[in-house]
Amino acid sequence: MTFKNSNFSTNDKHQIQQVVDLITKELSNILVGVYLFGSSTQSGLKKNSDLDFLVVTLESISEDTRIYLTNELMTFSRKIGDNSDFRYIELTNVVLKDISPWKHPAYQDFLYGEWLRESFLIGDISKRDINSDVTIILYQAKSHGLALVGSKEILPVIPFSDVKKAMNEMVSVVAEEVVEDSVNVILTLCRILYTLETKEIVSKDLAGNAVKSYFNPIHKRVIELAIKEYISGESMVVEAQELVELANQLKIGIERKL
Structure with a gap:
């Protein structure tokens, strides 16, 4: 994978590739797209910036796959309080039929974020749920996101209202x-x-x-x-x-x- 953004460090590129490889392998039969958005594709990553990913699938992720993805992402992502050069990973998955045609609020099918690590460690894995943040994520990804897999054309246009x-x-x-x-x-x-x-x-x-x-x-x-x-x-x-x-x-x- 080639990255044009000179703001990406070697570690950033490695983490991005790890996530893309994981998603394309585990979700290959239902994957529509993987998108990077947020600071990494706009003003540039700062010391404590996350790597923000949006994943779009054709259907909901199975329970076993949720558990596996969560466990793998915990090994890729920087822990809160860790001063390493690796970054926190935040990954949101949505199902295509939940965002097209578009209607607010939308369902989030799966979520990984470092603030949830303690819950993950006791087996409380992300469940499908309505989340207003999906609207903001899609607005960002459509406007300034980078398609790592698939095309941005499938992302809906989100009204500012x-x-x-x-x-x-x-x-x-x-x-x-x-x-x-x-x-x-x-x-x-x-x-x-x-x-x-x-x-x-x-x-x-x-x-x-x-x-x-x-x-x-x-x-x-x-x-x-x-x-x-x-x-x-x-x-x-x-x-x-x-x-x-x-x-x-x-x-x-x-x-x-x-």
């Missing part, structure tokens, strides 16, 4: 995790606000820099610290109350745009 619905449905849930997952939550909320203003989904650091001027000096500083950690990995130290207050201010800004 549906993206707004999805963001509205997820913002409160995301904000509740601000103390436990501060950098990700603060910058995700910044990105939601930026997207509602521009209809573009950009990297978290770009979104944070674009909206930080809307806030008072204390909250602006927290956003800047979050961006610094996102880019460099240098941990920020911020009081929980400041995080909660900023998350609430971001929510207010988002709600005004919805």
Whole structure:
């Protein structure tokens, strides 16, 4: 596989190839496409950026295959807290008939993400479920994704009105995790606000820099610290109350745009 993006390190390319090889082997009879999206195909990967994959299949994945894919992906993906050069892998699978013709919200057939590792280790494997995030993933993949297998032509065009619905449905849930997952939550909320203003989904650091001027000096500083950690990995130290207050201010800004 040839990668034109010079931002991919040798390890990035190796991980991407591992995922593609796994999916094409295990899902060969039902596979429609594999797509890379997110920072890797837009502004470029930062130190703690995920490798985001979208997989489209003709039918739902069997239980045995879910278990096998999960176990294999756990060996490919960087663990939370690990300082290696490998990246976290996030992989979402959807079934073609669930997204074409398009209707929000859509079913997610299978999900792998590092924040779920503890659940995976006790046998709690991803199940088919409705997930508003599918709308945002498809919007990103259609706009800026890279087809690793198959064609982007099969991906539906997602109306921005549906993206707004999805963001509205997820913002409160995301904000509740601000103390436990501060950098990700603060910058995700910044990105939601930026997207509602521009209809573009950009990297978290770009979104944070674009909206930080809307806030008072204390909250602006927290956003800047979050961006610094996102880019460099240098941990920020911020009081929980400041995080909660900023998350609430971001929510207010988002709600005004919805």
